[in-house]
Amino acid sequence: MNFFNPSFHTLKHLYLHQAYIGGNAFNELRYRHAGTGLGIFWNICQPILELTVYTVIFSWLFPRTIKGMPFILYLSSGLFVWRSFASCILRGSIVYREKAPLIGQTTFPPEIHIAEICISSVLVSFIYYALLIPLVLLFGAQLSPTLFILPVVLILFQAMAFTFNLMIAPLCVLIPDIREIIQTLMPLWFWTLPIIYPETILPPHWQKILYLNPPYVFIKSVQDIVLYQSSPTAHTWLAMMGWLSVLLLTGALVHAKLQNDVRESL
Amino acid sequence: MKRDIIVEVTRLDKAYKIYATPKQRLTEWLSAGKLKRHMPYRALEGVNFRIRRGEFIGIIGRNGAGKTTLLKAISGLIPPTSGEIACKGKILSLFNLGTSLNLQLSGRKNVKRTAVLLGFPYGYVEKYLAEIERFAELGNFFDLPVALYSTGMRMRLAFALFTYLESDILILDEVLAVGDIFFRQKCYERLNELIKNETTIIMVTHNMSTVKEYCDRVLVLEKGKVHFDGPPQKAIRKFAEIQGKGKAVQTLSEVDISQNPLALSAGGESHCSPSKNEAMQRPEKKRRYVELLDWALTDRAHRPCNQFFQGDQAYLFFEFQTAAPIGLPVAEIRISDQYGKLIHGKNSLHNGILEPKSLKKNAQFRLLNRIRLSIAQGHYVIGFQLFMVLRQDLPKADPNENLGDKLQPIWNEPKISRIEILPRKRHGLPASHKGICDLPGSWEIHTL
Numbered sequence: 001m002n003f004f005n006p007s008f009h010t011l012k013h014l015y016l017h018q019a020y021i022g023g024n025a026f027n028e029l030r031y032r033h034a035g036t037g038l039g040i041f042w043n044i045c046q047p048i049l050e051l052t053v054y055t056v057i058f059s060w061l062f063p064r065t066i067k068g069m070p071f072i073l074y075l076s077s078g079l080f081v082w083r084s085f086a087s088c089i090l091r092g093s094i095v096y097r098e099k100a101p102l103i104g105q106t107t108f109p110p111e112i113h114i115a116e117i118c119i120s121s122v123l124v125s126f127i128y129y130a131l132l133i134p135l136v137l138l139f140g141a142q143l144s145p146t147l148f149i150l151p152v153v154l155i156l157f158q159a160m161a162f163t164f165n166l167m168i169a170p171l172c173v174l175i176p177d178i179r180e181i182i183q184t185l186m187p188l189w190f191w192t193l194p195i196i197y198p199e200t201i202l203p204p205h206w207q208k209i210l211y212l213n214p215p216y217v218f219i220k221s222v223q224d225i226v227l228y229q230s231s232p233t234a235h236t237w238l239a240m241m242g243w244l245s246v247l248l249l250t251g252a253l254v255h256a257k258l259q260n261d262v263r264e265s266l
Numbered sequence: 267m268k269r270d271i272i273v274e275v276t277r278l279d280k281a282y283k284i285y286a287t288p289k290q291r292l293t294e295w296l297s298a299g300k301l302k303r304h305m306p307y308r309a310l311e312g313v314n315f316r317i318r319r320g321e322f323i324g325i326i327g328r329n330g331a332g333k334t335t336l337l338k339a340i341s342g343l344i345p346p347t348s349g350e351i352a353c354k355g356k357i358l359s360l361f362n363l364g365t366s367l368n369l370q371l372s373g374r375k376n377v378k379r380t381a382v383l384l385g386f387p388y389g390y391v392e393k394y395l396a397e398i399e400r401f402a403e404l405g406n407f408f409d410l411p412v413a414l415y416s417t418g419m420r421m422r423l424a425f426a427l428f429t430y431l432e433s434d435i436l437i438l439d440e441v442l443a444v445g446d447i448f449f450r451q452k453c454y455e456r457l458n459e460l461i462k463n464e465t466t467i468i469m470v471t472h473n474m475s476t477v478k479e480y481c482d483r484v485l486v487l488e489k490g491k492v493h494f495d496g497p498p499q500k501a502i503r504k505f506a507e508i509q510g511k512g513k514a515v516q517t518l519s520e521v522d523i524s525q526n527p528l529a530l531s532a533g534g535e536s537h538c539s540p541s542k543n544e545a546m547q548r549p550e551k552k553r554r555y556v557e558l559l560d561w562a563l564t565d566r567a568h569r570p571c572n573q574f575f576q577g578d579q580a581y582l583f584f585e586f587q588t589a590a591p592i593g594l595p596v597a598e599i600r601i602s603d604q605y606g607k608l609i610h611g612k613n614s615l616h617n618g619i620l621e622p623k624s625l626k627k628n629a630q631f632r633l634l635n636r637i638r639l640s641i642a643q644g645h646y647v648i649g650f651q652l653f654m655v656l657r658q659d660l661p662k663a664d665p666n667e668n669l670g671d672k673l674q675p676i677w678n679e680p681k682i683s684r685i686e687i688l689p690r691k692r693h694g695l696p697a698s699h700k701g702i703c704d705l706p707g708s709w710e711i712h713t714l
Contacts, residue, residue, distance in 0.1 A: 020382050031370035105361040107342050108383045175288040260345055264282055 006252035010166070013109040021112060025119035043124055044131065047083050051076050058196055066198045069227045070139045077226040078195035078219050080128035081154065085161050085215060086186050088121040092165030093172045093179045100266040110262070111255060114169055118162040125154045132226065144229035153225065153232065156240055157218040163244065166251030170258035173265055193219055214243045271354075272435060272466050273317040273340060278349035280310040280335055280490075309335040311490040313349070319434075320464035322457075324477045324498065326505050327487035333470045334361070336487065337437050340468065355434025358384060360424070360441050369413040373404055373423050376412055380427055394430040401426040401456070429456045436460065438469040454480070474502050474573055475643060475688050502573065555592050555676040556652060559585040559630065563648070563683050572683055574639050576690040576698040582635040584650070586677070588625050593656040595625065596673060597633045600649035600680075601641070609641060609702060613653070615669055624657050640704035643689040643697060652677040 014021065029043065055072045066074040092114055096103055099113045129150060136143060172179040192213055199207050199220075210216045217239040221232040232240070283304035285291040290303035310332045317323055325333050338344045340351055341359040366383065367376045377398055381391035391398075399408050402422040404415075412420060425441065457480065460467065471477060477484055477498050484501030486494040486508070494504040562583045565571040574580055582599060598613035614633075625631060633652075653673040661669065689697040698704055 017382075019388050020379075024379070027368070027371065101366045102383060105343070105359065105366060106383050107385065175292055177288060261283075263344055 003249065003253065006256035007248050010111055010248070010252045010255070013111060014115055017109070017112045017115075021115045021119055024116040025123060028116055028120040029123050044127060047080060047128060048131075050083070051079060054079065054196060073135060073139045074198070074223070074227065075196060076132055076135060077223045078193070080132065081125060081157060081219055081222045082190060082193065082195055082215070084121045084125040084128065084154075085157055085218075086190070087124070088118055088158060088161040089164055089168065090183065090186065091117045091121075092161070093168050093182050095165070096169045096173045096262060096266065104263060104266040110169075110259065111166060114162060114165045118158045118165070121161065122155055122158045125158070126151065129154070129226070136226065142229055146225050146229045146231050149231050150222065150225050153218060153221045153240075156244060157215070157222075160214060160218065160244055160247060163247035163251040166248075166255040170255055170262045173262045174258060189215075195219065211239060214247065217243065270318050271316050272319045272321075273315075273354075273468075274350075274352045275313055275315050275336075275340070276350045276352075278310055278313040278336075278339065278351060279308065279347045280332075280339055280344065281347045282307045282309055309490050310339070310346075313490075313492055315485060315492060315495055317435075317466055317468065319466055320461070321482045322461055322467045322480050323469070324481035324484040324501070325468065325470045325487060326472070326474075326477060326484060326501065327493070328509065331487040332490040333487055334439055335490075337361070337439050337468065337470060340435075341437055353435060356385075356432065357435045357437060358428060358431055358433035359437040359439075360428045361439045367412045367420055367424065370411055372410055373402070373408040373412060373415070374399075376423065377427050380424075381431060384431065386431060391427075391431070398423075398426045398430050401430065401452070425453055425456075429453075429460060433465065435466045435468065438467065438471075440470050440472065474505075474686060477502060478688060506572070555590050555654065556586040556588050556595075558677065559587055561585070561650075561682070563685070573686045573688060575688050576643060577638060577640050577704065580637050580639055580685070582633075582637070582648070582650070584633040584652075585630065586633070586652070587630045588627055591627050592625050592676065593654045593674075594620060594623050594660060595631060595633070596653040596655060597635065598651045598653065599635050599637065600651070602647050602649065603644060603702075609646065610637075613651075615673075620660065623660060639685075639687055640698065641687055642699075642702050643687045646685050646687065647681050648683045648685060649680040650682045651675060651679070 051072070054075055058071065058075070065071065095113050095117055096110065099110070102108065102113070103110045133143065133147075168178070168182065172182075193216055194202075194210070199210060202210070217236055221236055221240065224230045224232065284307050285294075285304050293301055294303045313332075313336065325336065327333050335344070337359065338361075339346055340353065341357055342353075343359070366380060368379060371379065374395065377395065378391055382388060402408070402419075402425075404419055404423060407415060407419060412423070415423070428436070454476075457467065461480075467480075469476070469481070481498045481501075483496065484494075484498045485492055486501050486504045488508050493508060494501050560583075562570060562581075563572060564581045564583070565574065566579045566581070568581075571580070584597070586595075596614050596619075598611065600611040601609045603609055622631070652675070654676050655669055655672050655674070659669070659672040692698050
């Protein structure tokens, strides 16, 4: 199998089925909390509640400002993007089980179901950051044209979640323990990223190591855009694209390798 | 591949890797395949066949024979381990009715979504929406979420969609075994239309009536191999053979009645009660007063059989040996439909048989029931019960005395066999009669 072929096929499938992905991502978001009283508003309620809890608790532990910004603003800039990423990964770990009838009975490319989840996560993160704008104004930060770059970074971050899920989704079908491992490790992963704390509290050599943690560069870019109106540097863009490329090649390769086993297992 | 051949399967093998636990799979992966931890399971082995355009092919076989694997391989869902599958044209596979529907979306949206999932272009299904809506008979529900549908409504929607999407090859896996009789009737009418339009249909089914009625050709799969490929009647017979305990049932020409110790003569007819009725499941012996030595359900030609046409004569034989002295043996047959409703029940007292009045220990006796199966097509269960009436309870002077209360059950098998009644077409009509049973009687028309 050519190393680049699976990635090429994955991108081709995404392009061919873009209308389906878009429509179903919207439906996914719309019906995720179907049957509940608040419905779609649960998508907003949960992060706001989480943000409030963290703010109340950590305001006692940390100074009222971090890197010159109010703690609540610093926290929300990273927390929202992490939440949509983490939720996307967790949903990706069960998507093939959920869609088993479709995967087992149609020749439709299964990675499209992963893409649906990722696009719905993009939509959720857009809502989060739309909510963040009043917060930014309230706490005296400025709105600038740099904010227009934010959706691009958010999309790239969810694209990275997609590449992770290309590996995770088939693995979780074949070895269900992996799903449990992911659910256990997600909270730990959260603490490896400077979302609640500033990276400046880490020793300088550790700060460099943070770049080896794939979500870091994306979260840092979001924080820089929201808090300091500074667009990512060329170096940051390169790091983001680098991670995306490496993970896409690896994810697509693993996915292609396991696809038939998954169909036979479901 | 020749022009009229639409599917060509050559030396098809499919082996699955079976892992007892995920740990074994992981071990095999981590050792880069050096440590083999899977159990190979050959689902298909050396399968060869060709299908012509417009043929209606039935695939029958026991559970685990490889039917669904074969359909999935033809559909392109699973790759063959070796061999080739060449198909011409668009394939549409329907494996489970209604399972792929999104419960949150309306019927209309599901139709559009499923069409895309099946590989049709966006917007393709729009032109068929009105027909699908009409076929599915959902009324206003068509625009309501599928979660509100009954199971029958979901099936109607799924089947309507599948049969209105254009395809060269339609693959159906036991999809018509569900749903009410009206829905099934409608589905078969639609299948007839597709057959007229030269759509090739490949269908896995356990319904032999469907096989007889629709299939041009039938493949009988057994242990992953094509056991038989030919006309439906013969295929059903072959299938009945392999349904027995791995042995072939003797055909009429193979039965030597004169050499059979159970051959008997009754009412001028010669009957064979085959001692090796492999197609039937032998009931568990219940020893108290009697012990079952053998039994058989046969057709008029003495062949073990559990499929009959309407009006066919069936023969039910039993041989018992007494384990203790008994009074008058009374045999009773009961036929119930798929809902457990008793269609027919009759015992030997109803026929006025009052002999032998008693039997000693270790005496052997044979029971024969001839029954004309003039009942509606469908599946039925035959039950059998043996009673005895003690000599002192037998009526002496009054023949109208009620013996019902004096019947003492000594052997009971409520589900001794399952039979299928196939429709008998007569005078251009689809069945021999209407309703549950065909009562004796006839029409006369006189001009005045």
